């Protein structure tokens with residue numbers, strides 16, 4: 460039996476696509492092994508959001524190639540789309556599949572089996588696969604990522620959208636992934652019902668910018684309409700949304716997410732709290748629009764978990780601009796802040812802007828932002844002390860007695876759940892639990908299975 464390993468960097472969409480690729484290998488009889496172990500085939504799904512993500516990809520590709528000379532390493536993803544030559548030059552046994560052809564890897568296991576059974580070596584088969592691929596790409600190809608190995612996640616990812624029509628001045632993703640496209644609404648419903656039938660209790664809607672969702676058959680049907688169709692169709696599975704653009708959070712969306720099967724967890728890429736900086740980096744909103752969006756979501760759910768992305772050290776960011784970011788995040792009472800020190804990206808408008816914030820200042824600002832993030836998170840978690848939440852159980856702690864389960868609550872709190880009755884087949888099940896402690900991580904006591 461041949462072994463395949465997957466190494467994925469970046470966003471939920473990349474995770475979703477890797478999960479589908481892995482399931483295609485698994486369904487053809489390949490054993491899915493960890494990337495830290497030996498394998499015949501490695502698939503590296505790269506990211507181009509930061510320089511660090513690219514450095515990590517190169518490092519891991521070299522490691523796989525050096526430690527497994529007989530293996531073949533397929534490299535795909537956003538970085539591979541924009542810098543294929545750099546990556547294919549890393550080692551002899553590295554084969555680059557640009558992002559636009561990533562879907563063809565769904566057919567790779569079958570191809571490899573057929574060619575190696577006919578006497579070809581793995582490397583020859585890999586070369587043959589790369590040279591023989593069609594260059595004709597259809598829009599629907601970008602949604603060929605179906606399937607799950609059930610090995611990695613207890614929640615299912617569902618890709619509903621790809622690409623982006625915005626032109627944020629720091630962003631390389633839109634260059635790699637191209638214009639926004641969406642999966643037909645009927646198809647989304649069908650795939651969600653399949654995942655529910657497979658036993659998934661939660662479906663995470665992913666894309667590059669799901670706020671851009673638009674049913675190709677009925678363009679007037681946007682994300683709120685899709686959410687309503689899903690909450691109407693699904694019986695046992697809930698849905699969780701990935702990032703929402705602030706300027707796309709309006710009354711209609713707030714009304715749609717009120718439905719109890721939509722998780723009270725939202726993620727907003729705010730990026731800056733300064734109207735001056737927001738305008739210069741081509742974000743389509745001002746700080747007050749973010750305040751309004753957060754108010755709408757807080758009005759739609761009972762104390763939802765709202766996370767924000769913030770970039771510190773952007774060109775143009777003066778001290779006042781940074782202070783504006785801090786006060787916006789504080790005013791909105793975000794539950795979590797993802798902090799990104801600005802990373803100049805080749806090919807983006809900001810890359811050539813001379814006005815760079817000194818690294819020392821960026822580090823200081825990131826440090827202050829971390830302190831703010833820690834205090835906001837603590838404030839949020841403290842509010843949930845003694846309250847009951849729904850939790851999807853993920854992993855049983857086999858090394859401690861009494862045993863507990865780790866899990867993720869509907870409002871995105873990672874916690875230890877104690878006192879879950881029955882043996883170890885509770886993975887992926889939904890339980891009610893009461894939060895009993897929040898000082899050293901979060902502890903909760905089991906109440907009942909849902």
Ligand code: SF4
Nearest residue numbers: 623625626627630633
């Ligand atoms: S919204 Fe902006 S940052 Fe996000 S993918 Fe589109 S262009 Fe990039």
